[in-house]
Amino acid sequence: MKTIAYFDCPTGIAGDMCLAALVDAGVPLDYLQQQLAKLGISHEFTLSINPTHRRGLRALYAQVSLITPPASEADKPSLQLHQTPHAHSHPATQNDHSPLQSSGNHAAIRNLPNIEQIITQADLPERVKQWSLAIFRRLAEAEAAVHGIALEHVHFHEVGATDAIVDIVGTCLGLDYLEVDAVVCSSLPTGRGQVRAAHGHLPVPAPAVLKLLELAQVPIYSNGLDGELVTPTGAAIATALANYFGDPPTMTLQCIGLGAGGKDLPVANILRLWVGKTAPISDDNSLSKLPSAKPLSYDTDTITLLETQVDDMVPQAVGYLHERLYAAGALEVFAQPIVMKKSRPGLMLTVICQPTDELRCTDILFTETPTLGIRRQNQQRWILPRQIHTIQTAYGPVAVKVAYHPHTHAVLNIHPEYEDCAATALHHQVPWQVVYQTTLHTWYNQQPST
Known part of the structure; x- marks a missing residue:
């Protein structure tokens, strides 16, 4: 059985919310602090995680307080990751307009190679390093794209560099501690309005967040809430680690963790982390119990089923369509003869693919067939080793x-x-x-x- 972590994000996602939810799900704070000390930047911050309430619901709230002396003016970068007042306790802010709590000083300014060196040299579990590096690289790639500069020239703003490291590496440590095999994330809300940043006022979602959502083809929606709901750090964590975005997979829940955002919203500003095992049927809930027999179980995974029917497609194009879909990652493609409205003969086209390949396969169906609509659904399937x-x-x-x-x-x-x-x-x-x-x-x- 696999361990699945599902991030349920009705009010968005931020790095500190992920970290708090993991601690609430059972990751010891002492363990995180001991492991984070291996990064060699413990003199720059303190990490605290405390109980709080959001709209009457209990959750944990994570806060990174900076204690590093200020950087000199000569060291300040020409470009910084945006500093935003938003709904969550983001690397740049604590709440709507106040800066992150610190002693009045700033942490060291770092670019991507600096951060990669810190992570690579730390004595951390190998997959924690790989996850953390992937998240930071994805974040830097988005910033480089929106500002039109080279990747190595992206600098992390003086507040965000340190606490982004804590949030990202801490989240990866927590997932590793819980022995998570796969991550799934819900669709993400966009938020609305503007945020104040190092580059002036920016629209919500912020440019780097929007680029991350575009690159990963994340399903998004508006929940009607004002402010920034998805932070750059949160978007980078989700897009780098999630196997797919959508409904929760079939699993048996083991624990739930609640991580609070910094702002009091009209709804509970909480990220919910569901951790479970992929198990077909609990033996306790089975209709027939045979105590002497070992209960059967099989591995499961999630696939996406795409279907559409056409009645005006030339037969030669069907073979070409199959080739393109398989090249795009489809697991199975088949066509069934059917009778459509007005007794017209047609074809039912069915594509089975991994959720991560859904949009590529959908695009091929729209461009290579005359269909005007495609039905989709995620399904669980039993699989043999x-x-x-x-x-x-x-x-x-x-x-x-x-x-x-x-x-x-x-x-x-x-x-x-x-x-x-x-x-x-x-x-x-x-x-x-x-x-x-x-x-x-x-x-x-x-x-x-x-």
């Missing part, structure tokens, strides 16, 4: 896909890969079926006798 083995046959190496029973490990299906069989058949000028049968025969002969 499988492996690819390359075996040496009389005609050369051929890949074989082998599927196993998850409990008995018995072989359930063996399929020589079509492409390998086709290439081998052409090379040796023999029928495809001969290569296929020879491969199966060779595989069975190589298995130990029972």
Whole structure:
């Protein structure tokens, strides 16, 4: 079973909200502080996480207080990540108009290579490093794009550099502590209005946030709330770590964490973190209980199903459409003959793909077919564990896909890969079926006798 972390973001997402939610879900604050100390910047900040309430709901609130002496004027960058007054306790602010709590001083000014060096040299779990580096690079790429400068010239503003490191690395540490295998995030609200930043007043969503949402093709919507709801740090965390955006996957909940934003909104300003296991059916809830039998379970994953029907598509275009969809990452593509309105013959086109490939496949369907609409839904599917083995046959190496029973490990299906069989058949000028049968025969002969 896999551990899934689902970020439910009805009022948006910020780095400090993620950090607080993880602590509320069971990540010890002492553990985070001990690990963050390995970054070598403990003299620049203090991290506190305290209980609070938002619209009558209990949550935790994270705050990074800066204690570093001010940087000299000569050290200040020509470009800074924007400093925004918004709904969350963002790297730049504590609330609507007040700066982040500190001793009146500023933290060191850093660019992307500086931050990458800090993370790389720290004695942290390897995937924490990789996640953190990916988030910062994505954030810097968005800033570089909106300002039209080279990536290495992006500087993080003097307040945000330190607490962005704490929020991002701390979030990655928390996910690693909970042994999370995959991250899913809800659709994100845009907010509205303007924010005051280092570059003047900016529209909401801020340019860097909008670029992050565009690059990751994040589904967005307006919930009618004013102010910045998705911060650059929050957007970078979500777009770098989430496997897909949308509804929560099927899972058995293990714990829930609530992280509060800094502003009191008309609704509870809380990010909800759901942590669960992908499990098909709880044994306690099964209709039939057989105590002597070991309960069955299979792995699951989430796929996206796209469907549309057409009655005016030339047959030759269907084959080309299949090729383009498979090249875009589709797991399965098929066409079924149907009878449509006015008794017209048509085709039902169905595409199964990973959620991350949905928009690419959707774009191909719209551009390569005459359809005006596409139905979509996320579905859960049972999957068998499988492996690819390359075996040496009389005609050369051929890949074989082998599927196993998850409990008995018995072989359930063996399929020589079509492409390998086709290439081998052409090379040796023999029928495809001969290569296929020879491969199966060779595989069975190589298995130990029972």
